[in-house]
Amino acid sequence: MTELTKAKALWIYETMVRIRRFEERSIELFQAGELPGFLHAYIGEEAVAAGVCAHLTPKDQITSTHRGHGHMVAKGLRYEGMFAELYARRTGYCKGKGGSMHIADQDLGVLGANGIVGGGIPIAAGAALGIKLKGGKHVVVSFFGDGASNEGAFHEGINLASVWKLPAVFVCENNGFAESTPRATHQAVRDVADRAKAYGIPGVSVDGMDPAAVYETAGEAIARARKGEGPTLIEAKTMRFLGHYVGDPGTAYGHDKEVVKWKKRDPILAFGAFLEKKKWLAAKEREEVRARVNAEIERGVEFARGSPEPDLSDALTDIYASL
Amino acid sequence: MREILFREAIVEAMAEEMARDETVFLLGEDIAEFGGSYKTTVGLLEKFGRERVRNTPISEQGIVGAALGAALMGLRPVAELMYIDFSAVAMDQIVNQVAKVRYMFGGKAKTALVIRTQGGAGRSSAAQHAQSLEAWFVHVPGLKVVMPSTPRDAKGLLKSAIRDDDPVFFIEHKLLYLQKGPVPEEDYTIPLGVAEVKREGRDLTIVATSSMVGKSLQAAAELEKEGVSCEVVDPRTLFPLDKETILASVRKTGRLLITHEAVQRCGWGAEMAAIAAREAFDHLDAPIVRVCAKETPVPFAPKLESHVIPNKDDVIAGARALLETA
Ligand SMILES: Cc1ncc(C[n+]2csc(CCOP(=O)(O)OP(=O)(O)O)c2C)c(N)n1
Numbered sequence: 061m062t063e064l065t066k067a068k069a070l071w072i073y074e075t076m077v078r079i080r081r082f083e084e085r086s087i088e089l090f091q092a093g094e095l096p097g098f099l100h101a102y103i104g105e106e107a108v109a110a111g112v113c114a115h116l117t118p119k120d121q122i123t124s125t126h127r128g129h130g131h132m133v134a135k136g137l138r139y140e141g142m143f144a145e146l147y148a149r150r151t152g153y154c155k156g157k158g159g160s161m162h163i164a165d166q167d168l169g170v171l172g173a174n175g176i177v178g179g180g181i182p183i184a185a186g187a188a189l190g191i192k193l194k195g196g197k198h199v200v201v202s203f204f205g206d207g208a209s210n211e212g213a214f215h216e217g218i219n220l221a222s223v224w225k226l227p228a229v230f231v232c233e234n235n236g237f238a239e240s241t242p243r244a245t246h247q248a249v250r251d252v253a254d255r256a257k258a259y260g261i262p263g264v265s266v267d268g269m270d271p272a273a274v275y276e277t278a279g280e281a282i283a284r285a286r287k288g289e290g291p292t293l294i295e296a297k298t299m300r301f302l303g304h305y306v307g308d309p310g311t312a313y314g315h316d317k318e319v320v321k322w323k324k325r326d327p328i329l330a331f332g333a334f335l336e337k338k339k340w341l342a343a344k345e346r347e348e349v350r351a352r353v354n355a356e357i358e359r360g361v362e363f364a365r366g367s368p369e370p371d372l373s374d375a376l377t378d379i380y381a382s383l
Numbered sequence: 384m385r386e387i388l389f390r391e392a393i394v395e396a397m398a399e400e401m402a403r404d405e406t407v408f409l410l411g412e413d414i415a416e417f418g419g420s421y422k423t424t425v426g427l428l429e430k431f432g433r434e435r436v437r438n439t440p441i442s443e444q445g446i447v448g449a450a451l452g453a454a455l456m457g458l459r460p461v462a463e464l465m466y467i468d469f470s471a472v473a474m475d476q477i478v479n480q481v482a483k484v485r486y487m488f489g490g491k492a493k494t495a496l497v498i499r500t501q502g503g504a505g506r507s508s509a510a511q512h513a514q515s516l517e518a519w520f521v522h523v524p525g526l527k528v529v530m531p532s533t534p535r536d537a538k539g540l541l542k543s544a545i546r547d548d549d550p551v552f553f554i555e556h557k558l559l560y561l562q563k564g565p566v567p568e569e570d571y572t573i574p575l576g577v578a579e580v581k582r583e584g585r586d587l588t589i590v591a592t593s594s595m596v597g598k599s600l601q602a603a604a605e606l607e608k609e610g611v612s613c614e615v616v617d618p619r620t621l622f623p624l625d626k627e628t629i630l631a632s633v634r635k636t637g638r639l640l641i642t643h644e645a646v647q648r649c650g651w652g653a654e655m656a657a658i659a660a661r662e663a664f665d666h667l668d669a670p671i672v673r674v675c676a677k678e679t680p681v682p683f684a685p686k687l688e689s690h691v692i693p694n695k696d697d698v699i700a701g702a703r704a705l706l707e708t709a
């Protein structure tokens with residue numbers, strides 16, 4: 061069993077706060093008209109990214125989604141480059157060419173967020189194959205939503221990973237909605253984890269609002285993958301606290317009502333209380349975490365604001381490695 | 384005449400056809416309560432109910448395949464792909480199934496279906512949500528391809544597409560949805576395969592599709608002030624193509640500029656240019672000019688996006704270059 065040490069618990073807490081504050085600040089900036097494009101906020105789902113990524117090193121890889129900021133922060137990406145990307149600046153992780161839905165950092169094991177639902181899942185299988193063929197001990201984690209589990213890419217990717225026993229972990233962030241479509245009308249299974257049976261791999265449902273539970277479940281799956289025993293499908297039951305994208309009130313399809321009970325289980329508040337009880341982190345120290353994160357956030361925003369826009373000539377670079 | 388939004392024209396077309404023919408039904412992602420990501424199905428769930436306005440899982444291949452299956456059973460499905468970029472996920476069904484079954488099965492299969500989608504750049508939605516991929520579909524025998532540029536055309540053409548017995552790939556542009564224009568209140572259709580001269584002129588012909596029609600009309604208005612008279616022709620349907628209307632214009636003006644938002648290389652304009660070069664060769668006074676997107680994925684940064692996507696000024700520059708060549 062993976063034991064949650066104090067150090068890991070504190071890392072997870074701080075990571076969740078880092079994700080939350082990044083999202084809150086991005087939303088403010090977006091609503092103030094400073095950021096182009098659109099945003100999908102990860103608020104409410106922080107326990108999943110933090111609980112899983114607590115097991116990963118920079119050499120472990122992830123694939124992410126349109127709702128990817130949380131995975132990026134948990135994987136160690138810096139605010140400067142992330143904000144700069146949202147601001148479409150040259151200093152962003154993708155030079156302002158990708159934006160919110162397409163952040164990547166190969167050095168930190170982020171193969172990429174993805175604008176195509178389900179698109180990352182087979183890529184994760186392929187990356188796991190690459191690691192295996194090169195004899196590495198690293199793993200690949202693929203994050204995706206319940207909606208994505210209805211795409212062919214989900215089935216094909218996981219089937220490949222299972223039949224080749226690849227070092228991959230598939231993490232479904234089941235927030236009960238695919239854009240405006242409630243789970244019950246887009247899939248007849250209640251637990252996405254049930255789908256693991258179809259591929260002959262373990263499937264586990266876990267409370268995605270409880271980072272300790274996510275940490276433990278992910279730890280087992282990742283250890284299994286590292287040992288060469290093949291992939292696991294984890295389903296973390298969670299909830300996005302906001303609409304599908306920033307600006308969607310969620311009222312048209314019942315999200316606004318559903319979210320009320322989930323907010324009572326805010327992972328940051330709940331885990332904060334848990335840490336307090338454990339005497340690992342007092343209220344005052346939680347405030348210090350917040351202040352530290354906020355200062356870092358503002359440095360990131362200032363960096364982005366002060367960064368140059370891309371040059372027009374940048375539009376035509378990076379298309380090919382060579383011609 | 385009353386004016387309505389492009390997206391309202393789309394809703395009206397579907398509402399009228401659904402009322403007229405109960406074999407017409409809709410399927411797609413988030414088209415029910417949500418009314419579609421770009422609000423092109425607003426109110427239809429309330430009017431026609433869940434059986435006929437079907438929210439689907441995120442399964443583009445399933446959506447198109449199911450539309451085809453239902454068409455084979457004699458229904459007239461209208462499938463929505465939220466972004467044309469996601470058609471890539473459904474390509475087997477579109478290309479190998481929908482486009483093929485009539486021919487492959489000796490002309491007996493029923494394939495009356497519409498795949499509606501939207502494409503184009505302009506909202507900083509980056510490389511996977513802003514493409515112009517119409518040429519892929521024009522290239523496949525068995526598909527008809529429509530790209531309307533005004534609310535009136537959108538409604539009339541969509542109604543024809545729904546009544547057509549062939550599969551029609553119907554491409555809207557995300558920036559046109561909020562454009563207002565006159566749309567008749569009475570029942571009307573616009574036949575597939577008929578171009579429209581959007582502005583008459585003498586000195587050159589601009590063949591423009593989708594979002595480039597409006598930009599070309601603006602360019603023509605500016606060029607008029609310099610004494611240059613542009614004729615702007617909108618093919619409206621890329622296949623079947625109304626060659627006659629276009630070629631008549633080219634024969635009249637002797638100069639042809641083709642503009643679309645897709646990248647130039649192997650774009651629909653290449654086919655158009657080849658047709659004009661072959662069929663109006665003797666009338667051309669200058670090499671054909673194309674004004675298209677720069678050959679790159681669509682960048683996120685607004686500054687880069689507007690740089691790679693052709694605009695009114697690019698059309699004006701292209702027109703000037705075309706007039707300067709002897
Ligand atoms: C192939 C594809 N189809 C549809 C979309 C549009 N879209 C973006 S996010 C989304 C909902 C995704 O739901 P889910 O996978 O559950 O993730 P969540 O948004 O809940 O995090 C949809 C339909 C897309 N980006 N890609």
